[in-house]
Amino acid sequence: MAKSQRIVVLNLGAQTIRAAEFRTQSDGGLVLCNYYAHESLIDPANERIDQDEFASLHKIVSELQIKGREVNYSVAAQSVFTRFVRLPVVEHEKIERIIAFEAQQNVPFPIDEVIWDYHWNRDDGGEQFEAVLVAIKSDLLDEINSSVEGTGLRTAIVDVETMALYNAFRYNYAGLTGCSLLIDLGARTTNLLFIESEKVFSRSVAVGGSSITSAIAKDFNEPFYAAELRKKRDGFVNVTAPGEPIATEVSRVSKLVRNTMTRLHAEVMRSVSHYRTQQKGNAPERVFLCGGTASLPFMSDFFRERLGLPVELFNPLQHVRIAQGALLSPHELGELVGLALRSVITCPIEIDLRPKGVVRRHELEKRRPIFVTVAASIILMLLGWGFFYVRAAEIARNATTELQRVSAPMRAVEAKIENLRKKAAALDAVAEPIAGAINDRFFWIELLQDLNARLPKESIWITDLIPLSGGKPIGGEEKDAAEISQVAGRLPVSRSTAKTQRSIDGLLLRGLYFFNPKQQEVVVDYFRSLVGSPFFKIDPNNQGRVIKSTIPNDTEWAFPYELRLDLRRPMRLP
Secondary structure: OOOOOOOEEEEEEOEEEEEEEEEEEOOOOOEEEEEEEEEEOOOOOOOOOOHHHOOHHHHHHHOOOOOOOOEEEEEEEHHHHEEEEEEEEEHHHHHHHHHHHHHHHHHOOOOOEEEEEEEEEEEOOOEEEEEEEEEHHHHOOOOOOOHOOOOOOOOEEEEEHHHHHHHHHHHOOOOOOOEEEEEEOOOOOOOEEEEEEOOEEEEEOOOOOHHHHHHHHHHHHHOHHHHHHHHHHHHOOOOOOOOOOOOHHHHHHHHHHHHHHHHHHHHHHHHHHHHHHHHHOOOEEEEEEEEEHHHHOOHHHHHHHHHHEEEEEOOOOOOEEEEEOOOOHHHOOOHHHHHHHHHOOOOOOOOOOOOOHHHHHHHHHHHHHHHHHHHHHHHHHHHHHHHHHHHHHHHHHHHHHHHHHHHHHHHHHHHHHHHHHHHHHHHHHHHHHHHHHHHHHHHHHHHHHHHHHHHHOOOOEEEEEEEEEEEEEEOOHHHHHHHHHHOOOOOOHHHHHHOOEEEEEEEEEEEEEOOOOOOOOHHHHHHHHHHOOOEOHHHHOOOOHHHOOOOOOOOEEEEEEEEEEEEEEEEEOO
């Protein structure tokens, strides 16, 4: 029986990073063992991907316990240049040169600044073949790959999410005839895949889940992350058929969702027209939906109504066994299944955009047996020389014996020095608390200076600064103590802390902020500034734990806020 193979895959989406671990069966099938997803609420206005967006990779690697494993991962379609070209059939040895020439003509960057690959299929007529070219900027790919390998993973294959989706579709729907349209509703873009026979065509549309969130944020005048939460809570595609009355805000959200999907429908129809006229394809006979945004209620009904075609959710797990229970959203796992198939079978499209450094490393690993043989030869040669130097070692031992006889009186002096060293260490232990107390005199001055330096220049000020110990105030009036206890009561306090010596381990900062154009966002700005403070231990992803602010209104000119800040180095109380 063949040994079961473990396969780790990673889909680096624009807003959600998904990872999974598969294993192979004896018959060549796949088993899904583990799955994990982490979502980052990133405003699409930030065009450049920040390195912090990949910080969740460390958590994913830790959760799945896959550090040190090889990984197949895919990059987002909007990060890759994709072009479908038709070329005349020539001898196989000339195909490489023709496609290299086409890559230089079509890729909108200098060819030495990109990593590119291709896949080609011969048409049924035999006179032409179609090739798909993909390219990505080398510096962008190096940045992504450094983030992946920085978690301890080792890159095996770098694919494109649209090609991974296509491979997963072919694996699960091999018996379909005619043209199928696969709509991948992502965060920043929607990828359209036209699939028929051995033909494939893809196009990315700059309308996705973030477009809905941005429309909600603009309509409700709220931050992007709040609009994303509102979309998940109240969002659905408004249907034309009458239904039960719904709340006003829910109705607004549903209409915004439908308006955005109407824009997407127009782009889909333009893509269908382009595919039929320019790519000589047939009209789609069925539609499959996948991606995170496809989970919105009534999304399938909307496309069924607009396109007049049968619509269903794409299921990439039809031929994949699940080790532990059923998944709630299999339509979000298409890329992961396609990536896993790259390590099991020969896929219809095999694109590999590995960075140059990874390619060199893989070539060295292939040559490792030769290096091992050479190393073994060198070791045998050294052993031969070792026998030659046996006599020299005997002479060295005799010299060592003589040196030990000479150094014996020096050991007594060494013992005295060691005794003095121990006394010095005891004196250092006595002096250390005194030195610490001297240094602590300046702690609060420096802390207050840091708080003031990071405070926004306008519309906000501090009114109270209360020390906390184990979540409870130290000193102050009973009223303040009661209010702070209510805040601290929501936070866990370990029993071990209560038994040890009391110390100041946090601060409760109170203040007011003016009615201003940014409103309570000025408090959020102060919170973000304090994240970089050397005095406080703040989780930037847990804003709700630190901030307690009042929502502004039109009747008052100032509004209170609170910040609960944990000290990096607690101060012991006398």
